[in-house]
Amino acid sequence: MDLLHPIKLKNFTIPCNIMAAPLAGYTSLATRNAYRSNGSHTHQSYLCFAEMVSAEGLYYSFDKSAALLATNEADKPLGIQIFGATKDKIERAFEKIKDYPFDVIDLNCGCSIKKVLKSFSGAYLLKSPDEIYRILSYLVSATDKPVTLKIRAGYNREHINYLEVLSAAESAGAQMITLHPRTCMQLFTGKADWAMIADMKSHAHIPVIGNGDLFSADDAAAMMTQTGCDGVMLARGLIDDPFMMEQVRCRFTGEEYIEPTLDERVAAMLSHLRGFIDEFGELPGLREFRKFTKGYLKGLPDIAKLRYALNFAETYNEFKHLIDEFICSVG
Template sequence: MSRLRIGDVVLDNNVILAPMAGVTDLPFRLLCRKSGAGLVCMEMISAKAIYYQNKNTEELLTIHPEEGPVSLQLFGSDARIIAEMAKRIQERPFSILDFNMGCPVPKVVNNGEGSALMKNPRLAEEILSALVKAVKKPVTVKIRKGFDEAHCNAVELAKIAENCGVAAVAVHGRTREQYYSGHADWEIIRQVKEAVKIPVIGNGDVDSPRAAEAMLEETGCDGVMIGRAAQGNPWIFRDIVSFLDTGRIPEPPDAQEKKRMILKHADLQLETKGEYTAIREMRKHLAWYTTGMPHSARFRQTINSMETFSQLREGVETIFG
């Protein structure tokens, strides 16, 4: 199994949970880490929210001792504030500091943040230089193929990042214009890998062990990042690690294993967020966990009416038996 080094951090393997807003919270990260992910990435956190001491940000910053190594991801567009906030939080127990230049959502892009920074390489360079100087931990960056098909500048941005002292770059093979539609372009990942000496992590359309192997072989990238394919399926890390290591894919989880995972997930949500929030946040996870199962359509209809943990448990016991 290939172990991946990012700065002075050595991962168990090169299979990584991608940062996903509203998904990669502490409970989900723990489950993915225990399922075999070599690195788990936190939800993106606004540097300005830390600066203004936003009350919801502290929960996003919480890290469990058993989930490490963990990557904390900041986003923003003010180099001074980003660097100052990185310095302020650097004693927290994350191993790697990531900077987001890939988020496609309008409220982020319209502020000149996320993937909008790919249109402004000079500002991107200013931010990355400031971050590397501000913290002692390895700094990484997540980018896309480009903002749109007319401006596919991932190679340029990766070279800038390397020159700034960034320790690794993750490349999503879609443009901002694509969001998550269509196919990811693995060729751009290969071009980035050939252009820089720092580790390159490929992202996009890795939804199975064989797809992970194919990306590694076709692009030469150093690691793979799993996003939406992990939703409702933390076992994907176990499966990919096993396949890359031994050539064997474990048997898929049976109904009882799925039930245990869901209830463990719900317990962690309850423990960290309280019943009201936990139940509401579990609704989307329940839909993902049960996709394609017999009677899952009817089960999903009942999910939004769940208000208590006992109702959730009863519903899970009903569908899984």
């Protein structure tokens, strides 16, 4: 069975059911475009989400927060994600960004980091499906673009309420829901309980996207078949392996996945780095990029020394020189 297919929403068709999750600190413009092209000969039209952006931040320090939404023409389809505590806070922030060129707007009801929970946002909202309903109803009334939400299973083990939240979301007019089946209190411990995704799918009238513990193409295919979900959203798996989108695409279509050669890996890494430098400037771009080198160099022999040295590169040319030396030494 071909697991790859578009997802038709009321007013927008997502071309492909493999998506890149919002990942704070990772999914800036350069990363989204890298994920769409890594390992593939053509730029693929995966829906990629920008890092979550704070409603309070957009309201009080617009330029800093809006920088997280930087985009360009290749960055399509683009999902943006907002977090905030109440409908009023989301409303005054969304008024400022509703004309941005995004394709999907997602409400974050899944983030479990302390700073976000302290602001009564992210997964804290799961405590109040009524507020989720109000926020989503507002967003649906404020834009023609599809409004979606990303949730965890519930706030804690005693309050698993994903079906109640699904129902609030559907009533409000949300067009798609992503479930990371852990509770907020669970953070990243234990295992994502995919049976909850299957349960949600059996109740849902809108597409359900499965998320949680997808670390390989086989995991993604297994989630599709075990849960019947409409699509998958990759997260930490992509940080570990920046070629994972293409692997999953091949797994879904039955095409053979051809591992990138060392030269292809290096070319993809340098192109990703170039994007960071274009976005942030040379030194800040190099610094921001450090956390990606592990994924690109994964599986190569003796990379610890190289990765250590790359941390001290202060220009693109220095970075490239260290890589060139490494390739000569292994080649």
